[in-house]
Amino acid sequence: MRKLLVLAVLAAFNFNCAAQQQINRDDVLAKMELANAYFMKKWPDVGKTIITNKERPSNIWTRGVYYEGLMALHEIYPKIEYYQYALDWADFHHWGFRSGNETRNADDYDAAQTYIDLYNLQPDPEKLKNTRACMQKFLVTPQNGDWDWIDAIQMGMPVFAKMGVLENDTRYFEKMYEMYMESRNVIGEKGLFNPEDGLWWRDADFDPPYTEPNGEDSYWSRGNGWVIAALAKTLSIIPEDAPHREQYIEDLQAMAEALVKVQREDGFWNVSLHDPTHFGGKETSGTALFVYGIAYGINNDLLDREKYLPVITKAWNAMVSESLHENGFLGWLQSTGKEPKDGQPLSYEKIPDFEDYGLGCFLLAGAELYRLEY
Numbered sequence: 038m039r040k041l042l043v044l045a046v047l048a049a050f051n052f053n054c055a056a057q058q059q060i061n062r063d064d065v066l067a068k069m070e071l072a073n074a075y076f077m078k079k080w081p082d083v084g085k086t087i088i089t090n091k092e093r094p095s096n097i098w099t100r101g102v103y104y105e106g107l108m109a110l111h112e113i114y115p116k117i118e119y120y121q122y123a124l125d126w127a128d129f130h131h132w133g134f135r136s137g138n139e140t141r142n143a144d145d146y147d148a149a150q151t152y153i154d155l156y157n158l159q160p161d162p163e164k165l166k167n168t169r170a171c172m173q174k175f176l177v178t179p180q181n182g183d184w185d186w187i188d189a190i191q192m193g194m195p196v197f198a199k200m201g202v203l204e205n206d207t208r209y210f211e212k213m214y215e216m217y218m219e220s221r222n223v224i225g226e227k228g229l230f231n232p233e234d235g236l237w238w239r240d241a242d243f244d245p246p247y248t249e250p251n252g253e254d255s256y257w258s259r260g261n262g263w264v265i266a267a268l269a270k271t272l273s274i275i276p277e278d279a280p281h282r283e284q285y286i287e288d289l290q291a292m293a294e295a296l297v298k299v300q301r302e303d304g305f306w307n308v309s310l311h312d313p314t315h316f317g318g319k320e321t322s323g324t325a326l327f328v329y330g331i332a333y334g335i336n337n338d339l340l341d342r343e344k345y346l347p348v349i350t351k352a353w354n355a356m357v358s359e360s361l362h363e364n365g366f367l368g369w370l371q372s373t374g375k376e377p378k379d380g381q382p383l384s385y386e387k388i389p390d391f392e393d394y395g396l397g398c399f400l401l402a403g404a405e406l407y408r409l410e411y
Contacts, residue, residue, distance in 0.1 A: 059350065059411070060354070060406060060409070062407055064357075068361060068403065069404070069407075071365040072361060072366075072367060073107065073110060073365070073400060075365025076103070076396050079392075080393075083122060090390075093135075095126065098143075098188075098192055100393050101147035101192070102191075102393065102398065103394060103396055103397040104126060104148070104151040104397070105150050105151060105397050106398065106399065106401050107123055108123060109401050109403075110400050111123070113408070123154075123155060124155055127151065131167070132166070132168065133167040134146055138171040141183050142183075143189035143193030144188075144192055146168075146172070147196070149196045150195050150199065152165060152167075152168050153165065153196070153203060165203075168200075175216075176206075176209070176212055181215045182216075184216055184217070184219070184224075185224050186260075187263055187264050188239075189220075190217065190263060191266050194213055194270075194271050195270045197212060198213060201279075202275065202276070207280070210275060210279050213271070214284070218284075224241060226244070227244070229244070230288070231254065234311075235291040235296075236256040236261055236292065236310060236311075237256065237260060239257045239376065243376070249312035250314065255377075256311050257309065257375065258323030258371075259308075259322045259326065260375070261292065261327075262322065262323040262325070263326065265292045265326060265331075266329050266401065268285050268292070269330040269334065272285055273333065286339055293330070293331050293345060297348055303355050303359070304353075304356075305321075305324045305356070305359070305369070306320065306327060306352075307319075308371055316382070319369045319383075320370070320371050320383060321356055321367055322370055322371060322395045324355070325356060325398035326398050326402070327352065328356075328406065329398070331345050332402065332405035335409065336409060346409075353403075356402075366388075368384065368385035368386060370392075371383055371389065372389040372390040373389075373390055
């Protein structure tokens, strides 16, 4: 009897391990559609302002990230309602930015990622009048330190990549590299990237000697998620012979290697990557961004499939089983902020201050998983 019990336990263990290794493409799409339908039903008016602690227009970065995810969904499953929802949003805002064309804040011009995607589907110079005006100024101004918090790398870097391709102008690739390397190696005296750990400090406030309660460096999950997502997205946009491509590949590989070491047993990543006791617990947005970045690496032969596929499979299965509700709502999602304590405590039921960017991250992850060959 005891032998049979042991065999049953081993069989169950092997089954669970096997299940963790498998992802069904149709199921991935169904989960993406479910989550997106929840949001579109909740926000039928694309121009409705977002009210939390104050009122904000619907073209801020949080909504911009959602539309990045929606366009990724549309790319693998091009439903007219997805295109129309994004087009209506762009039209409502006159294809412009919260702080005007003079803004240097990547949070503001993040919307250009979707504007350019929409333009490419149906070109019309009027659509990109504001985007061109906003982005051209970066080519003729000397400063490179605009991305002094790592979230900005994801909001801004892919816009430069898309503009370089759209305009066939390598100056965008060069400026993008200069700004990226300023964030990586200069800001905060020695830069925001720690090559020893393969991870990024969120901004100069979290550089050493700042530490988490356990004495480790402070590596915020979603912040690092923004960076690996920016690297993956940029690599997917720029030509194979674009300058500095190897730098981005090396950094994506270094981050992936670091992230494997700190993944939770349940498949998620903690809010604080090197201190699981500091508001420890599962978190969806960082996890989704890591899945996106690593899945891109696998799909493009930049990361070893055998090593990394189980990592993202486990993470995706964790999100859809522990975060995604039957109605499409995503739980365990940290509100806006910049460090582990912000928006705490998290839970399955808690509604974050903004529901849009977390969904955008989830859709980006799903779309890249959908492209995997099984």
